[in-house]
Amino acid sequence: MQFAKRLGSNHLRGSNQATGLIRRSKLTAAIVSALVGVSFSGIANASEYEDRFAEIRGEIYAPENGYLSADGGPYHSIETFIIEAPDHGHESTSEAYSYILWLEAVHGKLTGDWQPLIDAWALIEDHIIPTSEMQPTADKYANAKATYVPEGPLPSSYPLPLTNGAAVGEDPISADLASTYGTWDVYGMHWLLDMDNVYQYGNLGDGTSTPSYINTFQRGEQESVWETVPHPSWEDFSWGGEYGFLDLFVKESQAPAKQWRYTNAPDADARAVQVMYWALQWMKERGQDPEVVAPGLMAKAAKMGDYLRLAMFDKYFKKIGSQDAQGSAGQGYDSAHYLMSWYYSWGGPIDPSANWAWRIGSSHVHFAYQNPMAAYALSQIAELQPKAPNSVRDWDIGLERSLEFFQWTQSAEGAFSGGATNSWNGKYDTYPADRANNTFYGLAYDENPVYEDPGSGTWFGWQTWGVERVAEYYFITGEARAKAILDKWISWVLNATPEKGLPVLDFSDNDVKLAATLAFTGVPEKWDPANPKANTNLHVEVIDHGQDVGVAHNLAKTLMYYAAAEQKHQGEVHQGAKDAAQMILDRFWANHRTDKGVSAPETRSDYAERINEPVFFPAGWSGKNAVGADLNADTTFSSMRPFYNESDPGYQELQNALAEGRDPTYTYHRYWAQVDVATANALYAELFPEADCADGCSPSAKDIAVKTSVNTATSITLEGSDNNGTVESYNYSQASNGTVSGTGKQVTYTPQNGFVGVDSFTYTVTDNEQLSSAPATVTITVEDLNSNLPPEACFTATPTSAMVGDIISFDASCATDTDGDTLSYSWAFGDNSNGSGASIKHSYAAAGSYDAVLTVNDGKGGVDTSNVTITIEEPAGNLPPEACFTATPTSANVGDAISFNANCSNDADGDNLSYSWAFGDNSNGSGASTQHSYSQAGSYNAVLTVDDGKGGVDTSSTTITISEAPVSSASCKYEVQNHWNAGFVATITITNNGNEVIDGWDVNWNYADGSVMSNGWNANFSGSNPYSASSLSWNSRIQPGQSVSFGLQGNKAVFNGPAPVATVTGAVCN
Incomplete structure (x- = not known):
């Protein structure tokens, strides 16, 4: 079962109304045909696993199979009667669109053809990133903030009131995004689309356009998919009640405004960036220039990553650890948790004359949304680094914070539990006593962030989605912390005899069953980044098993990346993880192949229990949705969805099951799951290129290099492997300047007396089929420690003259050792402070002249030092900034947007400046550039105040003349x-x-x-x-x-x- 994604956001304000109709354009058939048209035949010697990729990809694009809509977008599933996060199979999600990128990136890797990947991104831009027409008043966010609305636990808790008195903090990045990209439009995917316009909402109120932007979850942690009220993202009151659907969610003191609003699922946008990282690497591996084969594509991914930072902030930009609904408004980055939270949302009025819009982050964080791969790409890879100020820094912090979050949520057994929140109960309540002190950078532990029906931490699929990214990151970097996280998790996954509950994997009956539901007890320790504590009181138990195809193949990816990373960084493949991954791939392919993909039967007991579940509507509320269903106190899940009837085979199966007294069973083909099947098989062949060999396969022997001292024997472990059997014997030659002795894989090399230099011998391995490997070479370097040459110390200090508190970078990468010995580095900074490592940063607390000394040691008695004098001065008296700005135009009409730009302001000290605006009409703003419009004619004194943060302040002003707008009618x-x-x-x-x-x-x-x-x-x-x-x-x-x-x-x-x-x-x- 796929768990529901709770992505609701209710932030509605204003009372002005406007109508408008802009037709949503459809993707041309050319893009879809281009996605299908590239042949796979160009792959040389495609393995069995690569062939599986080609088969599934072909079936996805075969029109008769029904994976794609008429517009070419991916359905959630082929089958229409499926109720989970989407409540209809022919809806789609940003998750599914991010999986198109996975499919086509791997296709590009195998074929060198990147046009389908380019077209897939075009599909995303055309279908699921709202156009400018769809967010027509986004620029009004420069003048306004969201208004606080508390969250409630139950659908019956709603509507909840707008609370104007509650503090809402400063959004520190949106003005910079607007300045960088020249627009206030948000470049991010909305999470849910109605691909066939089943609900008949269309777009922009037209009732016909596809794909149609809709939303569902809005009403509290206990609102399951069975209790949602689907509604259009463009709310012009055409359907629903008197005010559309708005007054189901938010209570206002006046009539609400017609408005638009969208919600982003950050894990999907992060996955898109993650895939673009791999596409970039695979292009380079082929010797292809990314800007030639896919011009501009990496910049678009970087731009999406730039806006994705909106998910790093508290919902109402309150300080982290707030526990205060009325106060604690954040300034700057006070509200940043730097994690991928559950959503970010944005909206505004349809009426262009209304002077407001809103944006929010999310206070709730789930471990599975964290993506160290995306954070790594956006902070470390030049082609994917975003452009807006502070963006690379934010993602660098986000990378560190995401890995820490995995550590903090890891149970004693190895699984990860839930996440954390900055808003207890969704209304910034005081943290409960049992977890008030067990926080993560001020966030409270929550085993089921966002939703409880069912609990968001209980689905095993979250484990694989989250950990796969850690495994990829470990494969790329070899980072020790990532390895430690994975070592523990992999041990839990492969443990066949847990102390409590079921094992994660069950390979009995020549099939594969895997964990479906998890249960957690206890809470994690308080996070201390300097001294992380093991969570000995946080435990997990596997409750039941299933055969979720997508989760299984995502698990296989995680296992295979870990196994390959161990081989890459530790010198030996993790055979257990590799074998488990291969078994998942092979057994699902052998046992669950259908004519449309790979799928295992699913029994859905919840369908019979909840298909006629009542949906809450407030007393006296009534209306109709766009398919003509009555909405009132008598409405049920099925009554508001009359398209579910006997004409749908899935619905008919439910009716048959009810009549026969059983639970219905389905064989679903979810788009994302099929892509995971395809890509897992292709990537297995990439990571283990010998994997397609079934029998008659020669074993392999590995080259080895070791060192020893003159006249000193050394023990050597020979390394052989066999893909389809076992290694039975090792056979070696003799070395030219020493002797080799021993049996099996453990041998001893003894150098000739007095020999110094490089010696070698070869060996082969023989398997149980009596096949022998190609020879491998063992290289031995025999050293004479008495003749060791010392290293040469060298380093740079940048700068060598600085102020008290300034950061100075010390870099010893120029230090060398003639013998090639591994060096250690120790630093004495001259202020009784010390450090170690090849590069390090240091700041001095007092003025003076300091002798910074580097000592390098080759571990064989060789030592050298180098020193540099560092001059530290007290800061000179702070020089104030100089305020300067332009206003364009200075004469305008009521309602016209005026652009204010303070980029001409400067500070002689080079201090970072903050900007605040008073527009003369009791409205204020912030940021180096902003926009404002005036609602009444008159003469206004607009004042800019710049502050250097060190007591230096300056102001500048200009007069804005506003006239009544001419009326042309x-x-x-x-x-x-x-x-x-x-x-x-x-x-x-x-x-x-x-x-x-x-x-x-x-x-x-x-x-x-x-x-x-x-x-x-x-x-x-x-x-x-x-x-x-x-x-x-x-x-x-x-x-x-x-x-x-x-x-x-x-x-x-x-x-x-x-x-x-x-x-x-x-x-x-x-």
Whole structure:
């Protein structure tokens, strides 16, 4: 069973209304056909596992299988009757769209063709990142913040009130994002789409466009998918109750405004960046320039990662550890937990004249959303580093914080439990006593963050999704902490006899069963980054098993990356993890292959129990959704979804099961699961290239290098492996300058007396099929420690002159050793402080001259030192900043956006400046650049204040003149003046209802019944049904309150019929 993602966000405000309709464009069929059209035949010697990838990918794109919508986007599943995070199989999620990238990145790796990956990103931009038309007032966020709304535990707790008095903190990154990318639009995926417009909401209120942006979860931690009320992301009150669906979620003191709002699932956007990292590496491995084969693609991934930082902040930008709904507004990064939280959301009014919008982060964090791979890519890889100020720094901190979070949530057995929150009960309550002191950087432990029905920490799939990223990170970096995290988790996964509960894996009956539901007890220790404590009181138990195809293959990926990382960094593959991964791949392929992919039967007892579950609506609330279902106190899950009926095979299976007294069983083909099947097989072949050999496979022997001292024997362990059997014997040659002795894999090399230099011998291994490996070489370096050459110390200090408290970087990478010995580095900074390592940073607390000394040691008695004088001065008296800004324009109309830019401000000391704005109308702002509009005519004094954080402050001001906005409005009226049996005479009158002169006009009309115009007067005429008329020189100007008319004569379509009446349209007609 797939668990529901709780992504609700209710932040609604304002009372002004507007209507609008902008058609959502569809992806052309060309992109979809391009995704399908690339042949796999170009792969040389594709292994069995790579062939499996090709088969599944082909089945995904086969139209008859039904994985893709008419627009080319991925359905959540082929089958429509499936109820989990999405409540319909032909919905889709940002998760599924991120998996398109996985599929096409691996395809590019195998073929060298990256066009499908480019097209997949285009699909994301076209389908699931809201367009500018879909977030029309995003720029108004410069003038406003979200209004606090508490969360409640139950759907019946809602609606909950807007609380204007509760403090909301400063968003420290959005203004920089707008300045960097030239727009206030958010570049992130909305989490949920209705691919076939099953709910008939469409987009922008049109009721027809696909894919359609919708949302479901909104009402508390106990709201399961069975209790949700699906609703459109564009809320113009066309459906629902009097105010659409808004007043189901938020209680306002006035009529709510028509508005738009979207919610991002950060794990999906992070996965997109993670995949782009691999695509980048695979392009380079092929010798391909990423900017040639996929121009601009890495920059788009970096941009998505830039906006993804919105998930690093508390929901209402309150200080971490707040426990205070009314206060604790964050300033700067006070509200940053630097983790991937459950969502970020943004919204605003449909009415462009309304002067507000909102953005929120999330206070709730789940371990499985953490992605050290994405953080590594965005902080360490030049092509993927975002552009906005502080972004690379934020992701660098985020990488460290995510690994710490895995450590903090790891149980005694090895599994990871839930996560943490900055808002207990969703309303910043005081932390419970049993965990008030067991915090993570001020966050309280929560075993089930965000939702409880079912508990978010209980699904085993979270384990594999989260840990796979740690395994990839370990494979890339070899980082010791990642290894320690994985060692413990892998031991838990492979333990066949746990003390309590079931094992994670069960390979009995020649099949694979794996953990489905977990239960945790206890709480973690308080996090101390300097001295992390083991969580001896936090325990896990596997409750039951399942055969979730996607989770199984994600687990296989995790196991294989760990096994390969051990081989890469520790010198020996982890055979248990490798074998378990291969068994998962092979047994699912052998036992659960269908004509459309790989799928195992699922029994769904919850369907029968909850299909007719009541859905809460407040007393007296009633309305209809877009499919015509009544919404009121009698509504159930199924009654609001009339499309679930006997025509759906899945629904019919449920009815049959109910009649027969059993639970229904389904064989689902989820898109993301099939991609995990395909990519797991392909990557297994990549990580273990010999893996396709089933029998008749020669074993392999590994080259080895060792060192010893003159006249000293050394023990050597020979290393052989066999993919399809066992190594039975080792056979070695003799060395030229020494002797080799011993049997089996353990041998001893004894150098000749007095020999110094490099010696070698070869060996082969023989397996149980009596096949022998190619020779491998053992290289022995025999050293004479008495003739050791000392190292040469060398280092740089940057800078050598600094102020008290400044950071100085010491780098000894220029130190050398002629013998090639491994060096150790120790530092004495001259202020009674010491350090170690090849590079280090240090700051001095007092002014003076310090002799910084580096000592390098080769471990064989060789030592050398080097020193540099560091001069430290007291800071000079702080120089204040100089405030400067531009306002464009300085004369405008009511409602016009005025851009304020303070980039011309400067500080002689180079201090970082903060900017605050007072616009003269009791409105304020912050950031180096911002926008503001005025609601009333008048003269305003806009003041900028810059602060260098060291007591230096300066201001600058300018006068903004605001005039009443000119009103351009006219009416166009068609009137029949006379008619007879065959013809008619009509006039069209244009009346200027505004306050400015209309200078030139043109209008259009047509006759639906087929009548025709024969002639006309007082206008220039053109066209033939539809007809057009434009002004002449003498009647082109229409003064306010005045009218212009022109006449026409025509022939009726029906003899003796009525005279036709046409609707007049044109830019002048409002």
